[in-house]
Amino acid sequence: NCGVGHAAFHCLSALFGAGALGLASYWAHRTQFPDAYGKELFGKTNKHHFLHSLAQLGVPLYRKSLWAQVLLASGTTSFCISFYYQVLSGDPSTQILAPERRSLFLLGWFALAI
Numbered sequence: 001n002c003g004v005g006h007a008a009f010h011c012l013s014a015l016f017g018a019g020a021l022g023l024a025s026y027w028a029h030r031t032q033f034p035d036a037y038g039k040e041l042f043g044k045t046n047k048h049h050f051l052h053s054l055a056q057l058g059v060p061l062y063r064k065s066l067w068a069q070v071l072l073a074s075g076t077t078s079f080c081i082s083f084y085y086q087v088l089s090g091d092p093s094t095q096i097l098a099p100e101r102r103s104l105f106l107l108g109w110f111a112l113a114i
Helices: 006-029 036-061 065-089 092-113
Strands: none
Touching: 006 036, 006 065, 036 065, 036 092, 065 092
């Protein structure tokens, strides 16, 4: 039941987790990556994807959960998709904004601490 509020964020987190699992399966069974770096980058990105998907499930338990949820979801989406894209397309141009995208993760974790 994906209504509004916390339920919507739980559904989003579940979809992120399902996406991470699907991509992990793809990573495990893909026989040809462009190079060893691409395979390693895909694996690291997938770990970030899983970790932050799981973290988002617990965010509604915190006092200021809306900001944390939005920041973690934005970070997961923008950071992970850009690196998945880089590995699958071979286009490294998305790396330029990686520090800014990573900062969304950090701000999300800081929002939980406030």
